[in-house]
Amino acid sequence: MPPIKVFAPAKVNLTLHVTGQRADGYHLLDSLVVFADVGDRLLVSLDEPVLTVSGPLAEGVPTDRRNLVLRAAELMGASARISLEKHLPAAAGIGGGSSDAAAVLRALQQLTGRAAPDAGLALGADVPVCMVAGAAVMRGIGEIVEPVPNLPALHAVLVNPRVEVPTGAVFKGLARKDNPPMEPLPAPGDLIAWLRRQRNDLEPPACKAQPVIAQVLQALEQTADCQLARMSGSGATCFGLYPDAGAAQRAAAVLADLGWWVEATQLS
Structure with a gap:
């Protein structure tokens, strides 16, 4: 079969509520997730x-093998040649690695006819929702994904201050750990x-770990017509929401x- 081109969009947590912690240490989440029209591009072949x-x-x-895309191929039991064109910052709270892995899983499903085991959960909590790559509510440790149809499109600006935030x-x-859902x-x-x-x-502890995140949020809030500024995931990428594309581009x-x-x- 010819190679398959796949797009790995940036994942944005519009909300991220930490509602509990299991005995095995995994945190329970309640998050509304959407995806951007910016992202990485991949070419996958057997x-x-x-x-x-x-x-x-x-x-x-x-x-x-530190790169999740190779572990995604392993999970599918496939030998794959993968070309990855990176446009998203790494370790940035917008699912760059998880979205790349999910894109590889989707491509290999087409190439092999096999389903991805556990929707890729073994590769990380964000992979199942990145497999959907559309508006969804993510719950549990990432294994519960409920698509949200008819969510209106939002105009936004993504900002990453080029620092990494250790998720742990x-x-x-x-x-x-037991916040309201x-x-x-x-x-x-x-x-x-x-x-x-x-x-x-996760925004307050992330700002404590990397104070520049608070500076990013303040800068977004001060742009004209910003409706909301918030951090995505565990940081450091933040987003601002705007009433239209023109306002977002000006910001x-x-x-x-x-x-x-x-x-x-x-x-x-």
Whole structure:
């Protein structure tokens, strides 16, 4: 079969509530997840196992088994040649590695006719929702994924200050592990007001670990027409929401002067 081209979109946690912790240490989450129109690009074929990485953010990306895309091929029991074009920052709270792995799983499902075991959960909590690659509520340790149809598209700016945040340290820094879950999803016209009442419980400990995240959030809040500024995942990427694409693009132009990774995007 010819190689398959796949897109690995950035994952954005519009909300992220930590609602408990299991006896085995895994945290329980309640999160509304959407995906951006910016992301990595991959080419996957059944061939000798080789991974090549290119693109503007390729520097430092491992090409050995530390990269989830190779472990995704192993999970599928496939020998795959993978070309990965990196456009998303690594370890950034927007699921770059998880979305790449999910894209490889989707490609290999087409190439082999086999299903991905456990929707890729063995590769990480974000992989099952990245397999859906559309608006969804993610619960449990990532194994419960419920697609959310008809969620309106959102205009946003993604900002990463080019620092990594150790996920383990962020979860360890939580003031409490049994926070309230999300409110029931609202009617489409009430989405922004509803989002303002929700949280990312990992934001305070992430800001403590990397104070620049608070600076990013403040910078987003100060841009014209910003409706909401919040961190995604365990950081350090933050997002601002805007009423239209023009407002998002103007905000991105302002923020680009600060030396951070900045992308205006549509979330859906």
